[in-house]
Amino acid sequence: MSAATQPVGRRVSPRAAGDFLKNNPIYVAIALLVIVTSVVEPKFLTLNNFDNIVRQFGVLIFAALGMTFVIMAGFLDLSIGGIISLVAVVTVTLIDPIGQGPAILVGLAVGLACGLLNSILIVASGALTQAESLFITFGMSLVYGAVALMYVQGVTQFLTYSESDISIFEALNSGQIGFLSVATVVFLVCLAILAVIEKRTYMGRSVVLTGGNKVAARLAGIPISRTIVMIYAISGLLSAIGAIVLISRVTLADPTMGTPYMTQAILAVVVGGTALIGGRGSVLWTVAGAFLLILLNNCLNLLGVSSYVQFMIWGVVLIAVIWLDAVKETRVSG
Secondary structure, three states, X not given: OOOOOOOOOOOOOHHHHHHHHHHOHHHHHHHHHHHHHHHHOHHHHOHHHHHHHHHHHHHHXXXXXXXXXXXXXXXXXXXXXXXXXXXXXXXXXXXXXXXXXXXXXXXXXXXXXXXXXXXXXXXXXXXXXXXXXXHHHXXXXXXXXXXXXXXXXXXXXXXXXXXXXXXXXXXXXXXXXXXXXXXXXXXXXXXXXXXXXXXXXXXXXXXXXXXXXXXXXXXXXXXXXXXXXXXXXXXXXXXXXXXXXXXXXXXXXOOXXXXXXXXXXXXXXXXXXXXXXOOOOOHHHHHHHHHHHHHHHHHHHHOOOOHHHHHXXXXXXXXXXXXXXXXXXXXHHO
16 A cells, blocks of 8 residues: 555644634633642642542532533523422431432432423413523522421431431442442433433434524424423432432531522533523533533632632623623624
């Protein structure tokens, strides 16, 4: 075989690499964040700190994965904070009466039921805009949070006070399957299932088409109502899984513990590159977005930045991400 006909490895041109980085700035941000923090704070690149980052990945990534489908379809779900809180207190309080396995199943059922209730309200009211879904789910978050508070009378429930076996929760917190933690395996299984739904199923395509243009999707025969039910069911179920992983890590259930994750999940999805107005996104992008947020939080803590300044930084990041998303959509439509 002559040199001219020999197969040559595919080369990536500098221009192609530049276009990739331009279209995926999150990877540039992650790289810069790692470099700067590792120079300023040597403890950043230690195994203990990496383990801490992985542990923080838990509840946020599950909530964000569910939120991805909701935002891709052109809706929002602000109820996940209330769902996480409600599932947490229900699960912990049921361990002694019915056992840890059934308690976890009830917790998952509560999360799924809350998601289905959200979808029923949205479909029944004809709320097909993002703003309408925002206010409906925010109202339901208040309802779920109030139910959680009344259920335990505002008292924090401690997992370690349970008289029954809590080995499943201990395994979720510190158990290993090979070199991976049990929680990581649960995350990878959920990610794989959602990725298949997104890329390989009719319902996954329905989500994208619904988010792109609801009128056109309806005319094309896309079942809008069924799509709404599916995305909110997924969001509720994933929030419930996140709640169970969270109580396994912190060993308690508080009726307000889910509140911070309401905005963090949306931020992780949009930071990852999913269009806030819907029609474009990916669960894999969301993983990158969640990782960047957790990395940023970890860096700020290691650098000794006060919590007040961190709140301000989170606000700036949220505004910047929404602004950049709007600019990108303007360019695409223009």
